[in-house]
Amino acid sequence: MIKLFKVKEKQREIAENANGKAPVKKQSAGELRLHKDISELNLPKTCSISFPNGKDDLMNFEVTIRPDEGYYLGGTFLFSFQVSPIYPHEAPKVKCKTKVYHPNIDLEGNVCLNILREDWKPVLNINTIIYGLFHLFTQPNYEDPLNHDAAAVLRDNPKLFESNVRRAMAGGYVGQTFFTRCM
Amino acid sequence: MADAAPPSKSRDLDKLLLRPGNLVGPSFEPGVQLRDDLQEYAKVLVVGAGGLGCELLKDLALSGFKNLEVIDMDRIEVTNLNRQFLFRLEDVGKPKAEVAAKRVMERVSGVNIVPHFCRIEDKDIEFYSDFNIIALGLDSIEARSYINAVACSFLEYDSDDNPREETMKPMVDGGTEGFKGHARVIVPGVTPCFECTIWLFPPQVKFPLCTLAETPRNAAHCIEYAHLIKWDEVHSGKAFDPDNPDHMKWVYDEAVKRAELFGIQGVTYSLTQGVVKNIIPAIASTNAIISAACALETLKIASGCSKTLSNYLTYNGVEGLHTKVTEFVKDKDCLVCGPGVLVELDTTVTLQKFIDMLEEHPKLLMSKASITYRGKNLYMQAPPVLEEMTRSNLSLPLYDLMDKVPKDILHVTGTINKDNKKSSGLRKLRVIFKGIDGVTDMDMAGGA
Missing domain, CATH: 3.10.290.20 (Ubiquitin-like 2 activating enzyme e1b. Chain:  B, domain 3)
Structure with a gap:
């Protein structure tokens, strides 16, 4: 690349011409792929999405799920999504911001959903994750527990589990833990 | 022509740069002019001043490059000293870029190395436009992806969708993990770019959270439990900082307790650091092999004195020794390097x-x-x-x-x-x- 040296001169001229220009914001490949995911979202009526930082920051958003069946009918659950610049090579980080009595979501908002961690694949997308989260509310699963107590109750005494969920969503204590109203 | 050349410090390099050959790059013009131009005009940026970066700086300086710059955001840690040979015990805590630049300049006369102690994202695009070649000694996909996007953003295509050579910003990328490594040449518009072949990187191992919470089976599970679940439980709202030794110690102590509870062996402080910070084991000699390949490719790209690696070398010394060069192909619809x-x-x-x-x-x-x-x-x-x-x-x-x-x-x-x-x-x-x-x-x- 002996031309390099001539190029060098040309580049210097360009750089001089470019002086005083505002730095140009680049979009990472991850942002572009996310843009595609978001523009193709097809959410069920029970799920909605919002962008707290406005229309130009898609990398941080929130999803609200209002289950229309099952134990969690009537509740409103907020999830935060944080997407990395190398998305979809890496799954988004998802946390549940609403304190919930749930076998697969712990009291700190960690979510045990296989496609968020060990089973994430780049062919999956944001829509898949949201459906996965929705599924956790219609089909809570005691076999992959994060909240051990809730899982044991669901397994051994579904009636009690149901009333515990109701109590937590209405705002109140289940055992030693206080839950804020989310209905 | 070689006989006519004045005596030179770069006597051996002159054999490559001053004499014509048959196996050379397409635009090779041997001669004193080439050697001098290389020293005067070729400007190389080394990204990363760690295991690979130290080697790259040394190799490039000894290969006759006179204008080098190095960028790294890290400070020297004690654990770096076994392989990052430009650093001494008394350097611990100092910026890697600054110490590396100083040491190589002390040792190799005539080379000028400008250090940049900052994040790669802190520099604007004009900073990167100034270099002829960018050599990468990095350990993360994010950083490679970022530099790749920057380098490809200079690329222009003509109206027939052919890349314009004068806008190409070549990169040479090295990476190692234990006994394994790769070296590759990326010429945007000609070879695949980093994004064309991002699938080459294996996904990071992530344990299911419920395994961590319920059925830990090994030391890493105990450490990730303390790091991902227990930390939030105890420090509600306070973010975990992997560079804070107190935080790391806390995670280690919790992981030990967890391991005792489940009768699991093998939780150590250094394993805790390794798991939490996703540190990959590094071996000095693998770094040396890979960096040497990268430095030579840099010299070949700049001078044209030989054809370059086309385009991806893998080195595997795990069982016996296997090495292979694969010519990956561009993704013609690549969003980063494609013409659009x-x-x-x-x-x-x-x-x-x-x-x-x-x-x-x-x-x-x-x-x-x-x-x-x-x-x-x-x-x-x-x-x-x-x-x-x-x-x-x-x-x-x-x-x-x-x-x-x-x-x-x-x-x-x-x-x-x-x-x-x-x-x-x-x-x-x-x-x-x-x-x-x-x-x-x-x-x-x-x-x-």
């Missing part, structure tokens, strides 16, 4: 009209397009909340929405209707506005 579809427009075309045109464009045939321009979402078809926020742009001229730039890159996503089949697609467009003076000579990356 050329679209010429009048400055009066509104965003709505533009979206309609994409449906008819023979190379696109895209309906329901959403448009994004340098991080600004000009129009989003979905979800409704974003559609509403961007709808008012539809009646505005695209030229105005693109800040009256005569030509630039846009990205569109939508439904592609090809051969009666519908598929969703994401495309890069090269938009040129007609009737703006001096367009052809403008720099695409700067977006003048």
